[in-house]
Structure formats: C-alpha cells, structure tokens
Amino acid sequence: MKTRTLLICTAAIAHGEPAKLPSMPPVKALSPQEAVGSFQLPEGYRMELVLSEPEIKEPVVTVFDGNGRMFVAEMRTYMQDIDGNGQREPASRISLHTDTDGDGTYDKHSIFADKLMLPRMILPLGKGQIVVNETDSLDLYLHTDTNNDGVADKKELWWRGGPRGGNLEHQPSGLVWAIDNAIYTTYNNFRLRWTPEGIRKEETKANDGQWGLGHDNTGNLYYVNAGGEKGPLSFQAPVVYGMFNPQDQFEKGFTTLFPAAGVRDFQGGPGKAREPEGTLNGFSSGAGIDVYRGDQLPAEMLGDVFFGEPVGRLVRRAKVANEGGLKVLSNPYQNAGSEFLRSTDLCFRPVNMTNAPDGTLYITDMYRGIIQEAAWVNPGSYLRTIVEQYNFDKITGRGRVWRLAHTTTKKVKQPRMYEETTAQLAVHLASPNGWWRDTAQRLIVLRQDKSVVPLLERVARIHTAPLTRLHALWTLQGLNSVTPALVREKMADADPQVRAGAIRVSETLFRQGDASFRKDIEKLAADADPNVVLQACMTAKYLAWPDHQKFVTDTVLKSTAKGVKEIGAYLTLSPGESLAEYSDKERVVLKKGEEIYSTLCASCHGQNGLGTEVAGLKGHTLAPPLGGSRTITSNPKGGIYVLLKGMQGEIEGKKYEGLMIPMASNDDEWIASVLSYVRNNFGNRGSFINPAEVAQARKDTAGRNEPWTYQELQARLPQVIPNSHLKLTASENNDETNRAIDGSAESRYSTNKFMRPGMWFQIELDKEAPVSGLTLDTRTSANDYPRGYEVSVSKDGREWSQPVAKAPEEKNPITEITFQPTLAKYIKITQLGSADGNFWSIHELQVFEDKKQ
Template identity: 45%
Template sequence: MIRKGIIILSVLTLAACGKKEYQDEIYERPEIVRDPPIDFLSPEESMKTFYLPKGYRVELVASEPMIHEPVAIAWDGNGRMYVAEMNTYMQNVDGDGTDEPISKVRRLEDVDGDGKMDKSTVFIDSLVLPRMILPLDDRVIINETYSYDLWSYRDTDNDGVADEKVNIFSNPNRRGGNLEHQQSGLIWNLDNWLYVTTLPLRFRFTDGAIEVDTLDNTPGGQWGLTQDDTGTMFFSTAGGENPAFGFQQPAVYGHVNLEGRLADGFIEPWPVVGTPDVQGGAERRLREEGTLNHFTGVAGQEIFRGHRLPPAAYGDLFIPEPVGRLVRRAKVMNENGKKVLYNAYDKREFLASTDLNFRPVQAKTGPDGCLYIVDMYRGIIQESAWTREGSHIRPVIIRKGLDKNIGKGRIYRIVHEGITPDETPHLLDKTPHELLDYLGHPNGWYRNTAQKLIILKKDQSVVPALKEIALDNEPFWSQFFGDKDYALERVHALWTLEGLGVIDKALLIKKYDDPDSRVRMAAIRLSEEFLKQGDPEMLPLLNRFLSDEDINVVNQLALTLRYSPGVEATQLLNALLKQFENHEVIATSVRESLKKDDSELQILKQQLAGRGRGDKNRVLKGYDIYKQLCATCHGKDLMGVKNGENSLIAPPLVGSPRVTGDKDPLIRILLHGLSGPVDGKEYSGVMLPMGNNDNAWIASVLSYVRHLNDTTLVGNREVRDIREKYKDRDGYWTMPELME
C-alpha cells in the first residue's frame, strides 16, 4: 500500500554505460510507534501496513492454512513452487521440541494462472527443519538441519507426493552448532557447481553421480545465498551485522572482503516501527525513536534478475531484515573494478512494515519475472540460543507474548503498475534443442534453469548449436530493439558447453576478442582447465589481457593465473602487480594468486609436522570447525570482523588472555556462552553456547585457536571435567563471573 506524502529521491543504478540516475518516488516515514502491539493480522490486513515506493504493490501468493512457518522457496521447470517449512522452529521461548521430525516441504501450484497458489500438497513429510531446496529435473534435492546429507526426492506417480528417496551425498557426522549457523543456499551456479554457505565444499553432477570439491577459503556466510549474471555470489552473516560480503569475485577464488564495499551508512536500516525485541539491548541496537540502528537478522538476500519490474531494479540486491521488519534495496555499483553497495533510498527502505509479526526471511526472483518475499510471520525470530535466561530479549518476549504467535506464514510477490507478470513456465518436457531458446531470456531464472536442464539431459547433439550461439549470435539490428541480452546468451552457451564436458580451446581463443567484457571473462575462466594441464599455448594468448580496456577483465586474468603452476604465470602475475600495484582490487587478486603454491591449510600441516597424530587430527578438525563457524565473527585471522564501521563484532582471539591463559574459563565460555562487556568494551555479537557439541568438538576448536597463539592444546578429558563441574549452569557467563 502506498502512503500519502510522496517525496522524490534520486538513486543510482548500474548500467552498461556507467553510473546513471533515475527518479523513484518513495514514501514519507510515519511517526514511529516505539512499542507497538503484537496482534496477529490477516494477510490482507498485514499488507495494508506495508510501505513501498510509488508504483509497486504486494500481491498475496500463499498463506496459512496452505503453508505454515515457511523459510525458503524454489521453483521447478514447470513453475511449481516448493516451500520448506520449519514447523518446530521456536514454538515457545525455550525452543522445546525443535529437533522433532515433523517439518515439511510443500509443493504449491497456481492452477488458474492468476499468480495465487490454488493447490498445496505435502511433497515430503517427517523432516527435521528442512533448510535447502534445489529442484533439478523431476527430482528435488533437500538438506535438513543438523545434517550434511543431500537427498534426492522424486514424485513418480504425479500425485504431488514424493515416493522415491535417494541419498546422493552422505556424511555420517551430526552437523553441530546452532541451527542459524548451519549451511544454506545450494544454488546451481553459472559455473555448474552447487554452492552452499558455511561449508568449504561445493558439488556438481557428473555422469549421474555427485562430485565433491573442497575449497580452502570460502566466504562462509549464514542464511541466504544469491548470484549475479557473472556467477559472483553474495553472502551475509545475519546477527554479525554484516548484511552483504564475499561479492567481489566468484567464491571459488576465495574470500576477499575489501574495505569500503559498503557505502557510508549502509549498515543502518530504517524501519517504520519500533523494535522492542532486539538482541543486545536497547543501548546497543536502537535509536532514540526505538527503531533498529544496525542490521542484525539479515537473511535470504537476492540479486533480482527478473524482467517484470522496472528495468532499474535489474541487478539490485534485495536484503530481507526480519528483526527490522523490512527489505533493503541495494544498488550494486562497480567502481573501477570494486563492487560497492548503496542504499537505493535516503533513510528509507524498499519495503517496510508496521506489523510486528512481519518476518521476511527470503527474497527470490520468480519465473514470472517478479520479486517474491517469504514472510515467516511470527512473534519470535531469534533461535533459542539468544532467548535463554539472562538474555536481553527474553523479558521482552514474555512481556509482549511473542512466543504465542506461531504456526502461520505468507508468501508475497511484488509487482509494478503497468507491467504484467509472465505466465507459468513449461520447461521440463522441452527437448534440449527447444531449451536453447531460453539461454538468452531476459529473466535470469529462465537462463539458469535452461542451462541446468540441458546439462542434466546430457544430450550431446546440441553441442554444435551451442558453439554457434557462443561464436556469433547477435544480428546487426539487435542494438535497435528487443530485450534479449545476446552477450549473456553467449555466456550461458559457453558454460552450458562446459557442463556437457566440452571446452573447445579454439572457441575460447576466438572469444578472447568478444566485444562484451562478460564473455571475455567467461572465456578466461574456462581457460583454467588448460592452465592446470600445463598447456603451453594458453599463457602467451592470455598475455593480451594485461591491457584490456575493461578493468574487470584484467582482474579476471589475475584470478585465473593462480591455476598455472609454472614460472611463466608467476612472471605474468608480477608484471600485473607492477602495473597495478596501486589498484586495490587487482593488487589484492595478484597477491592472492601468488600464493598458489602455499595454501593456508598446507602451512598449518607443515606447522603440525612435529606433533603426534592425535594432536594433528585435533587441530585440523578445529581448523574446519573454526572456518565454518567461528570465523563469521572472530575473523579468519582471529583478529575479529569489522561490522562496517570501526568496531568489531567479536573480540580478537590473538593474544587474548582468555585464549592464552588458564583453560578453565576458555572452556566455560565455549560451553555456556559469554555476554556483556569484554575488557571494558562492548561488542555487537554475543558468544553463543556451544555445549550441545561433544567434548571432542569443543577440544578441537579450542586447540586450533590455542595453536595459533603458540600455547598448549585442549584435551577431551579437560572439557569433560569442566562440563561436569558446571553441569547445573544455565545461562551465559559474564566476565566478572569468569574472573572470580
């Protein structure tokens, strides 16, 4: 609903010709109600509380009783929506019954084509908090909380219920830690690998089996993962007050987090309602008016790649913030090779609500070209680790009765006046040759889905046509009319060939001269296979990109050269460094590529060479745990992660007296958590209790941290003894208690 009192603000958009301004009419912020009521509203009533820019409106797609507690959505090739429901999530203030296997994945269908779902079936039942959904062809891949396993489900008799279940990736270990810190995503990337957050793993389908690849230095992230047209992914860390990071380069090249990636003031949200239920306390997270002053629960971000909103929205990053009851719209600006995020509006958000139960947890580009928002619609959004006795938020939950608001959920789509959404797609029954037509579709959902389906069908007869598209697909008149992006069609054709196992060196060399920089970047990346094999022809040919007119292409060269082990690649990297030593992005890429023979994990193994097998295994296991979980707040170098300003999310662990001193307080912190000031300084994060993990898990991660501080390791028995000594402890430790 659009409010009265429209004002006009100028925002920036990313265009092929550089920075471009456009006008967008935005709402006046209402008078803020500091401590509003928490009553349930019907979907229609709740939609009336939404503030949106002029021309945009929200339409209801599905709501209770059709769905309950939705957290993630995805569509198959025929536009059927799969919805992951966490039916046991925070059903009371203590989170009792969270692990019960009663959650579901539903399949929703729009039978009459009006954009609203008419049919709901329980596709899979008896799940433990499903968190990842990836439709393939007629199969759907699912991952559950506390598990690493990936299961393929199929409905063989077309009744909407899965009757075939096949394990495609198995890890017998239970996934430890808080459920909010576990993996999410599972997106089919442009490079044909499946990526997730947190885990240093990626997957792909090869000859009907799942292939697993380990990654040394992934960005990490928490809930939410998305990609842009070049396959670069955007991560976030939710409670770490880090709304977006890891988006400077494709994740396979590792984690680079450049200073200034967020514009001044970007981490400050602008809700239209007071935020009484904020973890960390009012002093830390609220303005005088009672609204959230830092992102704290960002989740399910999405690069919008649809075509049924105004063109200026294409490529924007939409960031749901369920604690603030809002969705941020960020402009992704490429400034001399560095991507920088700006709020699209001055002290406003794209979508904000005064309904305290509005909990947006995911944004998605739909097959119809519109933007979808998943609203978990509930009272408590924080997991039980944050609502324990002694937390700031527990008294607020009890006072306002937030724990009573459960069991509902809504899915909305955002449309724009004068733009009609597309009809339901029908891709699953199309032949690979018919799917080729969609590789240049103006909606990124179609391009990615067509690429995926062609690869899964494994039909080599389309290879000549794909090569023809990649080579020369653009008629002379295309520049004058039409909404097809011919360059992106060439990009997808190249990567589809890769997915089919065809990397044609002669074709790549021709594409080095493609007029579009995105195609040249794809050709350079695809050349990495030849570099790994030591092909002597490739390096001299790649030398031309030292002087490419597009700085992003030069940076891609710097990233790609790490895959050539020879001295010639090192010489080329040094030439790049000399030429671009003052260019932040390229210099960073070159320095990282020069480490190609000396990875972080290899260094750690060398350091442990003199230790016994038990110590080695404990520290290496701790390394894996730390990279997956702890680095989110404490940093990969143990020096703490900046929250976008000058402060840190969590204390540094290098030289900390809690780390280097007596093991007792350190073990207690990990078992029960820590709140309050540390050494007289407040931090935005809170150290969560990790006591639900076993003694070996605790000992391993502490041993890794202490090893990097050059002190003794922690043994399983030491953890066991401290756990037993304080078995009746319920609640976080504080520094005064530990010092006693």
C-alpha cells in the first residue's frame, strides 16, 4: 500500500501534463495455479497457496491465535474503481480459517467479524478473542466468539483512542505485542500496555512508519516507509528511546530494486523506471515488514528482514549486520541484480509478511491491478494515464495468502495453547520458533497466573538458551513479579542480549521507585559489548535521572564502537532549547505539530525541511523545501488552503516528484498544530495558526474539489498592498512612521517610549479596499512586539468600527493579524499592554487586501 504525501505531507506521484499513451491489452489476472509459475525464488524455495478468492478478497493482514487459527483482515471496499467510490462503506470483514485435521490445509472458513470499515489491525488475545482497529479511528474493539462457532457475537470497546482523520493510507497499522509486553503501531507516538486494571497509554518518540510493523528476537521494531521511498527505518533501537536513522544504516545500493516485470505504473513517474525494460528502479511503496524468526526455513534466514514492494511485485530480503551496535541492512542479491522473491505477474501485490506457527513465513497478497488510493490516481495525473492504459482498475475482488517454504520444510504440530496449563505454556518459551515464544509469553501475561513465577525464575537463571532466559525475564515483568535480585543477576548474564534486556526490565522497577539501579546501569556503560553500552545510555536518557546527559555524553566520547558513536550522537542532543521563547501553551502546540511532521511529513520534506532527494535523481526532491517557503511564511491562509485542498503542478517554476493530497479529513486542531510547527521551524518564524482560522478556511473553500495550482493559490490568497499606497501616522514619534515601510528590515519605526495601553499606529490607504489583515515584523528587535492589540477600521478616519481583530500578548516577533475582509480606507492598531524596558517597534509592515472573497 502506498502511504505518504507532498507539501506538508506528500506522496511520490508524478504530475504535470500526462503523456498520451497508446491503449494496451488489458492486464490479465492469473489464477492462483498460474500465479505460482510467475514466482522467481532462489533454489530450494517455493511458494505454496494457503488461501485465495473466493474465501478471501482484498486481504491486507494475516495473524494467528493461540490455537493456530488464521484471521485475515479484508479491505473489501478498497479502490473498487479508479476514483475510490464507496471505500468507506462498512462492507469489509475479518475472516477466520481453521485447519481442522492438522494437515496444513485450512479447510474451515467463517466470517468472524463483518460489516467493518476497512479493518487494518488485528491482535489475538484469549480464546475466541481478537482486538480490531478500523480505518478513521484509533479506537480498539474486542470481538469475542462466546459459543465457539467461529463468529464473534460480542463487541466491546477495549481502548478509546478517538477519531483519526486523513487519507486511509496515512493511518496506523501494526498492533504488535512485543517482547517488552507493550503494544506498538505505526504513525502513533505512543504505545499501549495491557494491565489487569485496563489499558495504559505510554508516550514514545515518533517512528515514521507506515504500512507494516515487525520485530526481531530481542524486541527491536522494524518499521517501513513508503512515500519517502526509504524502505525500512527506525530499527536501530525501540522507538521509546528515539527515532534513530543514521545515514550509513544501509549498504551502498540498498535502495536499488531489481523487479522481474513492470509497466511504469510508478508514483514517481517516468524517472522511476529503469530503461528500456520499464521496471521500478528504487523503493516506491515498501510495505508489510517482518523479521524471520521461525524454524522451518534454512537457518541462514533467521534474523533476516522481509518486506513487500507491491509496486515492484517483489519481496525484498535484507541481511542484518551489527557493526559495533549499528545495524546495517544489505541486499544479498544485489551483485546479481536480483531480489529474493520476484513475480512476472503484474497483479502480485505483497502487502504483509507474517511469522507463522508452522515455522514458515506467510505473505499476504492483495492481488489486484491498482495498488494506490484514489488521491494518487486523480484525473490528469501521470499514474491515472498508466492505470487506464492497462485497465489495472478493473482487477479487483481477489486476494491470496502464500506460504514461503523450502525443500527442508517439515510439517509441525499445531498449537493448542488455549487448552494448555500455564506451566505448559512456559515450556514454549524455549521453542526455536519465535511465534511460539511470543504467543506463550502473551498468554501467560494475560492469564496473570502467578503460580508459574518460581518456574520462570529458574528458567531465567539456568536455561541454556539466551532467548529463553530473556523471554522468561520479560514474562515475569508482565506478571509484575520480577525482583531486583533477579534483574541484577541478569545484568551480569553471560549473554549480552540478556544483559541489555535486563537493563530495559530494570526501567519498570526504577519507575516503581527503585533508583538504586542507576549504579548498576552506570557500570554497564563499560561493558565489552556495544549493544549493552547503548542500552545503558538509552535507559539513562529515557529515565532522565539527574546528570544523565553528562553520563551519556561521557560514555559516547569514551567509546570507539561505531554504533555507540552514531546513535550516541542522537542521544547527546539537547532538545527543547530552541523552545525557550515560547509559552507553555505554544510548546504544547509545537510538540504536537512536531509529532505530526515527524511521522507524516518528514519522509518527503526531510527532517530538516529541505526536501527528501529522490533516489537516483540527484537534485530532485519529493517535496519543496519548507524553510522560507512563500506559501508557508506569508499569509496564514496559504498553508491552510494547501492542507485542506492539496496542490499540484510546478511551484515557483520548479517541478517536484509529488502531488500534495488533501488533508481536510483531519480536524482543525491537527492542521493548526502542524502548520504552527512548520511556520516556526526550518528558519521560519510566523504566527501560530489557531483552529478557528482553519474552520473559517474550510468555509471559504467549501466549494472547491480540486487541488490548487501554485498560480491559483497565489491568486486566491490576500495580496499585499504596495507601500506606495500607504500613508502612516502614530500616537508616538509620528515623524518616523515611514521607517516601517522603507523596505529595510534594519531600520524601524519605534515609539521611543516604553509600551503603554492606548498607543496607536494608523494606516491610510489611497482608496477603499477589502482589507483582510496585516503583518508587523519586529524580528530585528525581538522583544518589541505589541503586548496585546486590537484593530479597528474606518472609511473616513472619523467613525471607527468595533474591533475587527483583538488578541492578548503573543510572544512572537512577527505579529500576523487576520480578519474577515472589510471595505475600509483607514486601519488603526491600538497597543493594549505595558512593557517597562521595551518600545513598540515595527521594522516592516504589510497590509493585505482580499479581492477574491
């Protein structure tokens, strides 16, 4: 699934005049049996069909419960035509599939939960229970089958998250219960934790993930980014400690793709095609990531990362090397110009990877012609032309689940965990299959059966397998039964994975009041293994103990390990220093805006706001730079209009690789927060946007259904009245008022008196005009902004209106004032507050008229 946007939030989709292409024979959908012949795999590997239409249609997620039953989320309304009509109809479902005789074939099928709105996440819990998330909501519902007939007959709210707006491809996925007993999703900057008292929400850092989420044996999460064309990311460490993406976490050439077939149906347009064959040359829509942790594929696969590239009709396999604590991903087939799994079937769309109870890897294939949501296939776009050329939009209502197997793969027993005692579940913590270990740990924690605590303590102490010791330790943490003595013992474990895990487990005790672990963690900063050293640093910063910054900095400086140096560079940053000049209320807005930007916008605009360079196209960026952007920094309506309606075409004469899709489905506060953040970062400084301004802009543009062109937007926005048309007077220092319009930010008008209520500054226009706002720029005298103001207008300079704008003190050197267009010739700004030690100054003044209202 393609997931990302441009200009504040962009997607890699070409724009401009679509090429006139000849009609082609329609793309043909292959039967599952025919599709098997389209797969290209290394010797010894094969794809086995598990499920297909008509049992399933439009599958996007596959998971297994404790008895090995398979649940499949089916987005049955996704892009059933080229315009995406009816997508949000509650006509999707989650189906249940059971292997009744243990022969590896799912022979019993039922609709577990029906009439859903594009279900996107599933988490199996107890017997007959799954937690489900639907599109446009963060709410999680528990669906329960109380009579064991394969159909849920009870639905109850499990956790209230509230509504979630935005394009349906820009919404969370995952719902992964990780080894630390926390539940993670993409996009969200929080995790959830099940407790006997209810669900607890815990803050994390941003993750930049989109569709798909996996994890390795020790709990590192692997996200994948589509729209930014980055592939895997945020996998260096759990996101609770930060989002770390060092530049050298990939081997050179990792982003180059080698598909077996292609028809140039790429969001990036012709520049993404490898000529002359027309195959995709780099990441476009990475999706559905997981780390292989099973026991029925060759041992060389263990720990390898797999993710789909549905636009490229392939599955990438990545080897993971650890270079001094830094994970580095590489494509083992790069030198051969190939991939692990490729298909010549143009409808093969691998959107998810899943470790299975049978020790293999399952691949969810949405199997369809078009794999982009309607916003990326709008009329006039390059992509729509290609879709229509091959009739991709006509192939819908199909879907397959495949099992990746090998000549060495053997059938294994089916799990029957729901019928087992808690002690029997604990035995599975020693399984060579990560799915069995994870599921057993989750069920033990859900049962809260403390009778196994002595057994788990023995396992954590003496079991020969490090991963089993680690799972036992985390299971005790989930039972709220881990002791300081055991944690300290495991901090000295022979295996570095266990030592690092023990540091993480100690955070639970630390937060319960046992600060004595600080000394133990500080000692581990000298550990021989850089992964342990990194964990000590991350935990110190996460717990924010006194002088933790000095401890982290000293540890990083002493280390010679590559990972400690590179990830440590992130840890030693001092965030928040630039926020000192903002009020507490403004900091809350900026924090929310930063979270939105980091998770949704940065992949195209870059973390530094300079735009993300298109892979293989030097000098071309997915999105325009935001620093100094006229749309962002001038009239506040500019950015609001773009987020509400989108933008297409050239921007100030330059083409970008993307089209800004509308974000109007997000609420007013969401739009105001991210715009306020962008207007006050990347060298920008502007007023904060408030939700009321967004609400008004919605009304003003309610009749528009197309994205703006840059020219249309600028014509629609209020225009600056030339300075030559202005005459200025003031209550104080009247002779120097023209310094506010002399074109130089270095000179200024100033009251030359400390600010007091009642001081005024007046503007006379050469003729009446529909004025709608003004800007007072005081950046060179940063503290000379008005301490509150009100603005009145007049047609004759004698009779004045009631205030058309009024605001309390705003600590911002740029005072941007907007109001409804009002026909006037005179404008008066009155200063409302006092400031001993500061004059009221104006370095540059702009007045806006709005002729389009």
